Amino acid sequence: MLSQFNRAATHDRPKVVPGFEAIGSNWDNRLGCWMAKILPGEFYITAADEGITTVLGSCISACIRDPAIRVGGMNHFMLPEDTTQGKSAWLDANAGLATRYGSFAMESLINGLLKLGARRERLEVKLFGGGHVLKAAIEVGDRNIEFARQWLRTEGFRVVAEDVGSDVPRRVVYMPSTGKVQVKHLRSTESGDIARREQQHLQSFAKQPVTSDIELF
Numbered sequence: 001m002l003s004q005f006n007r008a009a010t011h012d013r014p015k016v017v018p019g020f021e022a023i024g025s026n027w028d029n030r031l032g033c034w035m036a037k038i039l040p041g042e043f044y045i046t047a048a049d050e051g052i053t054t055v056l057g058s059c060i061s062a063c064i065r066d067p068a069i070r071v072g073g074m075n076h077f078m079l080p081e082d083t084t085q086g087k088s089a090w091l092d093a094n095a096g097l098a099t100r101y102g103s104f105a106m107e108s109l110i111n112g113l114l115k116l117g118a119r120r121e122r123l124e125v126k127l128f129g130g131g132h133v134l135k136a137a138i139e140v141g142d143r144n145i146e147f148a149r150q151w152l153r154t155e156g157f158r159v160v161a162e163d164v165g166s167d168v169p170r171r172v173v174y175m176p177s178t179g180k181v182q183v184k185h186l187r188s189t190e191s192g193d194i195a196r197r198e199q200q201h202l203q204s205f206a207k208q209p210v211t212s213d214i215e216l217f
Contacts, residue, residue: 014048045073045112056129058141063126063174066118072176077105127162
C-alpha cells in the first residue's frame with residue numbers, strides 16, 4: 001500500500017495561482033486531491049481541481065466561486081473585539097481596524113477571482129463559522145456573522161448556503177471547481193484549543209498597523 005507521501009509523489013500539485021505559493025498544501029487520500037490549508041488572516045484562490053480547508057471557531061470563512069469558469073476561493077477572517085456599543089459602531093467605516101479587516105478579507109478574495117475572469121453577477125457565496133467559542137463580553141461569533149451578512153448584502157451578493165453560529169467549532173472542506181462543501185462539527189473538547197488560538201490571533205492582530213482599504217472593481 002502506498003504511503004501518503006508516495007501517493008502525493010504520483011500526483012503533481014496543480015498549478016498554483018501566482019501569489020499563493022506560500023499556502024501549504026497536502027495530498028488528501030480520502031478525497032483524492034490536493035488540499036490547501038488556510039489559517040486565520042489568509043485566503044486562497046484556485047482555478048484547479050483541488051480543495052481548500054480550514055478550522056473555524058469564532059472566525060468566518062466565505063467560500064466564493066464562479067461556476068461558469070470553475071474558479072473559486074476561501075478566506076478565513078476574525079474581526080477583533082470592539083469596545084464600542086451598537087451595530088452602527090461595529091459596521092461604521094470609521095470604526096477602525098475591526099471593520100476594515102473584515103472588508104479587506106472579503107474584497108481581497110473577490111478581487112482575486114475577478115482578476116482570473118470571474119464575473120460579479122455569477123459569484124456563488126457560501127458562509128461558515130461564527131461559533132460561540134470565545135468567552136467575551138461581546139459575542140465575537142455573532143458579530144462576525146452579522147458583519148459578513150451585512151457586508152455581502154451591501155455589496156449585492158446573495159448567500160446560497162451557510163452553516164453559522166451555535167457553540168461548536170467547524171472543519172470546512174471546500175471544492176471550488178464543483179462548489180461542494182463538507183462541514184464537520186468538532187467535539188466540544190476541541191473548542192478550548194481553538195479558542196486559545198483565536199484569542200492569540202486577536203491579540204497579535206490588535207498590534208498590527210491599519211493598512212489602506214482596497215476597493216472592489
